[in-house]
Amino acid sequence: MKFTEEHEWLRTEGDIVVVGITEHASTQLGDVVFVELPEEGTTVSKDDEIVVIESVKAASDILAPLDGEITEINEALADEPSKVNEDPMGEAWFFKMKPADPSQVEEYMTEDEYNKLIS
Amino acid sequence: MAQGLKKTPLYELHRELGAKMTEFAGYEMPVQYSLGILGEHQHTRTKSGLFDVSHMGQVILRGKSYQETALALERAIPMDALGLDVGRQRYGFLTTYNGGILDDLMFSNRGDHIFVVLNAACKDSDIVHLRTLLETDISIEVIENRALIALQGPASEAVLSEFNSQIKAMNFMDVETLSIAGAECWVSRSGYTGEDGFEISIPASAAESVTKSILSKEEVELIGLGARDSLRLEAGLCLYGHDMDEATSPVEAALTWAIQKVRRTHGERAGGFMGSEIISQQIETGTDKKRVGFLPQTRAPMREGIEIFATEVSKKVIGKITSGGFSPSLGYPIAMGYIASEFANSEDEFFGELRGKRVPVKVAKIPFVPLNFKR
Numbered sequence: 001m002k003f004t005e006e007h008e009w010l011r012t013e014g015d016i017v018v019v020g021i022t023e024h025a026s027t028q029l030g031d032v033v034f035v036e037l038p039e040e041g042t043t044v045s046k047d048d049e050i051v052v053i054e055s056v057k058a059a060s061d062i063l064a065p066l067d068g069e070i071t072e073i074n075e076a077l078a079d080e081p082s083k084v085n086e087d088p089m090g091e092a093w094f095f096k097m098k099p100a101d102p103s104q105v106e107e108y109m110t111e112d113e114y115n116k117l118i119s
Numbered sequence: 120m121a122q123g124l125k126k127t128p129l130y131e132l133h134r135e136l137g138a139k140m141t142e143f144a145g146y147e148m149p150v151q152y153s154l155g156i157l158g159e160h161q162h163t164r165t166k167s168g169l170f171d172v173s174h175m176g177q178v179i180l181r182g183k184s185y186q187e188t189a190l191a192l193e194r195a196i197p198m199d200a201l202g203l204d205v206g207r208q209r210y211g212f213l214t215t216y217n218g219g220i221l222d223d224l225m226f227s228n229r230g231d232h233i234f235v236v237l238n239a240a241c242k243d244s245d246i247v248h249l250r251t252l253l254e255t256d257i258s259i260e261v262i263e264n265r266a267l268i269a270l271q272g273p274a275s276e277a278v279l280s281e282f283n284s285q286i287k288a289m290n291f292m293d294v295e296t297l298s299i300a301g302a303e304c305w306v307s308r309s310g311y312t313g314e315d316g317f318e319i320s321i322p323a324s325a326a327e328s329v330t331k332s333i334l335s336k337e338e339v340e341l342i343g344l345g346a347r348d349s350l351r352l353e354a355g356l357c358l359y360g361h362d363m364d365e366a367t368s369p370v371e372a373a374l375t376w377a378i379q380k381v382r383r384t385h386g387e388r389a390g391g392f393m394g395s396e397i398i399s400q401q402i403e404t405g406t407d408k409k410r411v412g413f414l415p416q417t418r419a420p421m422r423e424g425i426e427i428f429a430t431e432v433s434k435k436v437i438g439k440i441t442s443g444g445f446s447p448s449l450g451y452p453i454a455m456g457y458i459a460s461e462f463a464n465s466e467d468e469f470f471g472e473l474r475g476k477r478v479p480v481k482v483a484k485i486p487f488v489p490l491n492f493k494r
Contacts, residue, residue: 030345031157032455033445034418034452052421052474056445057345078418 002105003114004065010105026088026117029055033062037073040096051094068099128266128326140401143344144239146174150342160447163312167274168342172268176242181232182257184433188233191253197392199379203228208292208307210377218397219365227294238359266326271316274338279317291492297457300332302390304394313354313490353446362441370401373410409463412485417478420445420452425471437462453487
């Protein structure tokens with residue numbers, strides 16, 4: 001699993017990358033009350049703002065970590081945004097994407113490097 | 120955290136209890152504790168929440184008599200101060216010369232003086248304003264050596280009456296000096312959450328011990344500014360600097376109810392306050408815009424600054440959100456703001472522009488939740 005400075009995690013499953021936010025990010029956000037996801041089939045560029053997360057306090061954006069195409073979104077988050085607080089690293093993944101250049105994933109941090117960043 | 124922020128007498132307690140701190144009006148204040156904003160909000164609605172509001176301004180106005188003090192204060196506020204009974208509190212606001220709102224406040228008749236509570240962000244300028252308007256006749260004492268806490272929620276009466284049985288005899292907006300956990304406290308039965316509750320002014324030296332004694336009761340939890348904001352929004356209460364300001368008149372802000380008849384046109388003491396011509400005129404003829412509630416029709420919260428349009432494509436802005444967020448009690452987003460008066464009672468669907476998209480929103484009645492005051 002790889003991690004971005006924007007507190008996203010990336011898990012490679014074959015030629016697909018699953019993206020969510022870290023435990024640390026979900027704690028910092030506080031109670032999540034709304035998640036807006038991109039549409040399946042959308043072509044995105046790295047750093048595009050593609051997800052909006054609203055906590056009780058404020059709205060924040062999630063950036064596309066890679067160039068590629070959104071292949072699947074986690075529809076369950078629309079009805080149960082609180083899953084982002086309950087299980088951010090598992091059930092509450094945000095979207096799956098097919099990267100244009102899979103080697104982009106390797107540029108991100110390892111778990112150890114990420115843990116150093118947030119400590 | 121920025122340097123030079125002021126701290127309340129309860130600062131150490133907040134840190135000890137794991138508060139997440141934030142800058143607010145020049146103070147380092149708790150935004151939430153371990154329960155989180157949703158949990159703290161629900162706790163206040165169902166049991167009893169304790170808030171540190173010591174950053175708010177506490178001021179004593181004192182003239183030769185209550186009557187003289189009240190008449191002087193009436194130059195700054197369009198309220199009936201003279202007719203307020205001893206031991207009673209009233210909501211009010213300072214007006215500007217052009218009919219805007221300088222700040223909102225609570226004031227009470229304490230027999231030989233008037234006790235005023237002001238918003239933290241405005242208190243310094245309010246005091247300058249009050250000195251300019253009143254000081255020839257009355258003394259203005261800024262109370263720097265007292266903390267202020269609020270205890271809000273349905274269990275608050277039971278909790279506080281364990282410390283002093285006289286609590287039970289107090290009604291909404293009553294004010295008393297009572298001994299609480301060994302300290303001489305100025306207690307009012309009021310607050311800003313829509314719940315029954317109390318605000319308690321405590322000598323700073325006793326603030327931590329009194330607060331700890333109240334917190335030792337099982338029903339009580341500390342609540343931060345985050346939940347304070349969602350609670351007051353559900354109750355339809357204005358936050359100064361957001362839902363009203365110097366450019367907003369009390370009539371536009373739907374606060375005409377707070378201007379007693381005696382101060383309105385044909386009243387016994389009509390006018391005589393800052394901006395009275397404009398405000399009195401507006402009470403008669405109405406205003407172009409009005410404060411209303413808004414209900415976004417999707418799950419996406421609409422926050423401060425979102426503009427409202429009549430249709431999905433129209434260009435003319437007809438309204439604006441001034442406070443908005445998620446309602447923990449209702450489980451969906453709520454908001455408050457201004458809309459052109461012709462639409463203020465409309466049941467039509469309007470549109471808020473959210474991140475470049477037009478999202479449906481309707482005008483709604485406020486408060487969003489029933490108010491539970493002890494009348």
